Amino acid sequence: MKILITGGTGYIGSHAAVELITAGHEVEILDNLCNSKRDVLGKIEEITGVEPKFYDVDLRDAEALERVFEESDFEAVMHFAGLKAVGESVEKPLEYYENNVGGTINLLECMEAYAVKKLVFSSSATVYGVQESPEYTEEMVTGLKISSPYGRTKAMIEEIIQDVAQSDPEFEATILRYFNPIGNHSSGLIGEDPNGTPNNLMPFITKVATGEIPVLAVFGNDFATSDGTCIRDYIHVVDLAKGHVIAMEQSTPGVKIYNLGSGKGTSVMEMVKLFSRVSGKNLPYKVVERRAGDLAEFYANPSKAERELGWKVELTVEDAMRDTLKYLQENEQ
Ligand code: NAD
Ligand code: WQD
Numbered sequence: 438m439k440i441l442i443t444g445g446t447g448y449i450g451s452h453a454a455v456e457l458i459t460a461g462h463e464v465e466i467l468d469n470l471c472n473s474k475r476d477v478l479g480k481i482e483e484i485t486g487v488e489p490k491f492y493d494v495d496l497r498d499a500e501a502l503e504r505v506f507e508e509s510d511f512e513a514v515m516h517f518a519g520l521k522a523v524g525e526s527v528e529k530p531l532e533y534y535e536n537n538v539g540g541t542i543n544l545l546e547c548m549e550a551y552a553v554k555k556l557v558f559s560s561s562a563t564v565y566g567v568q569e570s571p572e573y574t575e576e577m578v579t580g581l582k583i584s585s586p587y588g589r590t591k592a593m594i595e596e597i598i599q600d601v602a603q604s605d606p607e608f609e610a611t612i613l614r615y616f617n618p619i620g621n622h623s624s625g626l627i628g629e630d631p632n633g634t635p636n637n638l639m640p641f642i643t644k645v646a647t648g649e650i651p652v653l654a655v656f657g658n659d660f661a662t663s664d665g666t667c668i669r670d671y672i673h674v675v676d677l678a679k680g681h682v683i684a685m686e687q688s689t690p691g692v693k694i695y696n697l698g699s700g701k702g703t704s705v706m707e708m709v710k711l712f713s714r715v716s717g718k719n720l721p722y723k724v725v726e727r728r729a730g731d732l733a734e735f736y737a738n739p740s741k742a743e744r745e746l747g748w749k750v751e752l753t754v755e756d757a758m759r760d761t762l763k764y765l766q767e768n769e770q
Contacts (some may be wrong), residue, residue: 439510440685441553443496443544444517445489446473448629449559449618451481451677453515455627459483460682461523466511467502468518469495473630480626499547506551513555513646513685514548515539519590523563523637523730526587537590538597545601555688556610562583562670562698562735563588564614571668571702571734573616575694577742584730595694602692609691611684615735616670616698617679620757625767628760629674638669638705642712643761645720646693653720655705657727662734666705670698670736673752673760678749686747698737699750708754715758 440457444450445466453465458481466478466489475491482488490509492503497517498703519537526533548556563574566582580592593666595612602608617641621628629640631762658665680697703711713720744751 439465441465441467441505441509441514442489442517443467443512443514444489444519445557446470446475446477447517447713448473448672449677449691450468450515450517451477451519452737453629453681454481454656454676455484455622456675456678456682458487460686465490465511467492467494467496467505469493472520476677477627478596482627484624498645499543501586502543503550505708506547506553509681510554512556513688514542514544514553515685517559517682519559520583521587522732523585523587524636526585526590530586532589533586534621537587538593541594541597544760546595549601549605554605554607554609555685556597556608557562557685557688558594558612560612560614561588561591561615562614562696562737564592565607565735567732569734572738573694573696573735574738586758591683597693599698603688607634607690609688610693610696610752611688612692612695613680613684614696615677616672618674619671619754620673620675620752620760621764622675623763624676625760625763638708639757639761642708642720643765646712646716646762647765648716651721653709653722654725655722656725656731658706658724659727660733662704664704664706666704667725667731668734668736670701671703671754671757672697672699672750676750676752678760680742680746683746683748684693691740693745695742695746696737697742697748698739700739702734702736703754704712711754712758716723
């Protein structure tokens with residue numbers, strides 16, 4: 438299948454590119470490089486032997502986007518491109534709505550105009566908002582009590598995709614709700630390399646490991662969990678990427694929604710201890726105030742993806758940490 442990957446030089450998109458090429462698909466990448474670097478293309482080639490064709494295009498530029506669709510005959514689109522910093526979205530909501538929602542509308546318009554009818558979309562567990570049970574299933578009501586404009590862009594895009602599918606019975610969409618992706622390809626060649634300050638726990642842990650940050654701030658230890666720190670469902674990004682390949686290959690008309698997570702929760706303190714064990718060095722940490730908006734605990738119920746797609750995680754949090762250390766080594770040289 439010939440697939441356009443939006444956001445394909447980014448963290449998750451680049452791993453999806455590797456898995457798609459490895460599975461025999463033809464991949465082209467579109468990205469405006471606002472949070473990734475062009476040299477990722479060469480790294481994808483080092484891993485797979487194929488350098489994907491690249492379009493340095495912003496999804497908000499409708500004319501440039503249309504030229505991409507004119508030039509190539511895609512069968513499918515994997516849509517990763519978007520801004521993802523929760524805190525920044527609170528400060529700049531309009532930028533997030535314009536980029537994520539506006540960019541997606543341009544993309545869907547081009548797909549309609551060029552009769553590209555297969556889509557896989559990067560959604561997030563954040564669309565579940567606050568729920569009574571920490572174990573999230575796809576049937577739960579979404580879109581309520583979402584903690585940030587970023588999260589609301591994901592919920593809105595999900596609705597837009599549902600409406601587009603409703604209007605065209607041939608349209609095939611798979612919405613994948615990711616939990617907390619960590620780790621990187623085992624080669625250490627590609628990984629999470631955000632421009633500017635990171636937002637998530639693992640990139641902060643790596644910055645402490647490299648000495649860029651002296652100590653990890655653990656945001657609160659008075660939550661109602663076994664050790665008082667928040668519990669999340671960390672999923673190895675290679676497992677996540679493989680889930681995309683399977684979802685794309687098994688796509689049928691209509692909208693399917695799947696949680697991609699491990700189903701297992703790990704606390705922040707457990708993450709600190711695991712990283713110290715895997716790296717053989719104590720990770721310095723300090724407990725500080727809670728971060729606004731953090732929920733004590735949530736994790737995926739991933740049984741629908743296993744039942745319907747035959748997908749489940751194969752790698753562990755320790756594997757992700759080992760691969761992260763390899764990525765750090767590769768990038769020191
Ligand atoms: P990332 O920032 O590494 O990748 C996103 C890519 O999109 C970047 O390369 C960026 O340059 C590009 N981009 C952003 N706006 C664009 C635009 N208007 N036009 C063209 N390119 C644009 O992020 P990621 O972690 O790889 O996330 C990929 C997707 O998965 C995002 O949609 C994100 O919201 C979603 N997601 C991520 C996580 C996570 O924790 N990483 C969790 C759930 C969902
Ligand atoms: C994990 C845990 C923090 C940093 C976010 C988005 C969500 C999704 C995934 C995109 C929390 C704690 C963190 C630090 C810490 N992204 N922490 N010290 O908040 O579960 O989810 O990323 O869709 O939408 O909200 O992930 O990695 O930020 O935090 O103690 O320096 O680590 O409090 O408990 P989160 P995270």
